[in-house]
Amino acid sequence: MGTLFLVATPIGNLEDITARAVRVLGEVRLVAAEDTRQTRKLLSHLEIHTPLTSYYEHNKLTKLEYILGELEMGDVALVSDAGTPGLNDPGYELVQAALAAGHAVSPVPGPNAPVSALVASGLPTDRFLYLGYLPRKSSERRRLLEEVQALPYTLVFLETPHRLAAALQDLHAVLGDRSAAVARELTKLYEEIRRDTLGNLAAYYQANPPRGEITLVVAGASDTPEIWPEVQLEAALQQALEADEPPSQAAGRLAAASGWPRRVIYRRLISMQNQ
Numbered sequence: 001m002g003t004l005f006l007v008a009t010p011i012g013n014l015e016d017i018t019a020r021a022v023r024v025l026g027e028v029r030l031v032a033a034e035d036t037r038q039t040r041k042l043l044s045h046l047e048i049h050t051p052l053t054s055y056y057e058h059n060k061l062t063k064l065e066y067i068l069g070e071l072e073m074g075d076v077a078l079v080s081d082a083g084t085p086g087l088n089d090p091g092y093e094l095v096q097a098a099l100a101a102g103h104a105v106s107p108v109p110g111p112n113a114p115v116s117a118l119v120a121s122g123l124p125t126d127r128f129l130y131l132g133y134l135p136r137k138s139s140e141r142r143r144l145l146e147e148v149q150a151l152p153y154t155l156v157f158l159e160t161p162h163r164l165a166a167a168l169q170d171l172h173a174v175l176g177d178r179s180a181a182v183a184r185e186l187t188k189l190y191e192e193i194r195r196d197t198l199g200n201l202a203a204y205y206q207a208n209p210p211r212g213e214i215t216l217v218v219a220g221a222s223d224t225p226e227i228w229p230e231v232q233l234e235a236a237l238q239q240a241l242e243a244d245e246p247p248s249q250a251a252g253r254l255a256a257a258s259g260w261p262r263r264v265i266y267r268r269l270i271s272m273q274n275q
Helices: 020-026 034-046 065-071 092-101 112-118 138-148 161-175 198-207 232-242 247-259 262-273
Strands: 004-009 030-033 053-054 076-079 104-108 129-131 156-161 177-185 192-197 214-218
Touching: 004 020, 020 076, 020 104, 030 034, 030 065, 034 053, 065 076, 065 092, 092 104, 112 156, 112 177, 112 214, 129 138, 129 232, 138 161, 138 247, 156 161, 161 177, 161 198, 161 214, 161 247, 177 198, 192 198, 232 247, 232 262, 247 262
Parallel strands: 004 076, 004 104, 030 053, 030 076, 129 156
Antiparallel strands: 156 214, 177 192, 177 214
């Protein structure tokens, strides 16, 4: 009975491959790769000639029987395009199937973009919540952010370059002007970690469209937020109405800043609009 090894590979800098990962990739009978072209480049660089098979989102279920058959004859390694396999790429189903068939599953730790961005962000690392890629549509993004806006955990997301500015605008609108970091192209030649408030980051990337792989790290809600007095809230509500800010957007923003429940703020905004 073979072991399924989950092998982390570099997210940019090839020097980040571990000695154990090199040994395992050279010893297994098969490497299951999200993109065989990308993995073949890595293996060639390491002078490893282990056979490759593809294992990606659209064939992950049809390939299970074949990979399990290989596991019956020896060890198999699973790798993603970059980083730790199983995080935002295929892997969960294979791990479940291997365990169900009685195989050992062993992680080979190494590079990981979300954790790397978190520890370099300057934000608290003792409690964090990783949420993967933000939804594509603004309405769905805001719905997700409303679910987590009161949580005290540092929030970690992935995002694509062409959606970054819009995502930052939604983060600012729903969570308020929290501290955040945008980590781009980690460990690569043009690595950039920009630390600022969500509002400033949204403005910057609106004017300077980014490229490359991006991880977002956002401060969590304060454990003990200071509740605004009612007169301060009323003044902020009036300002939002005068600026023609959509009630849903204003409610999310003011809830994060004031400590008042979003639903209460939203009802007050609607009532003031109808007066």
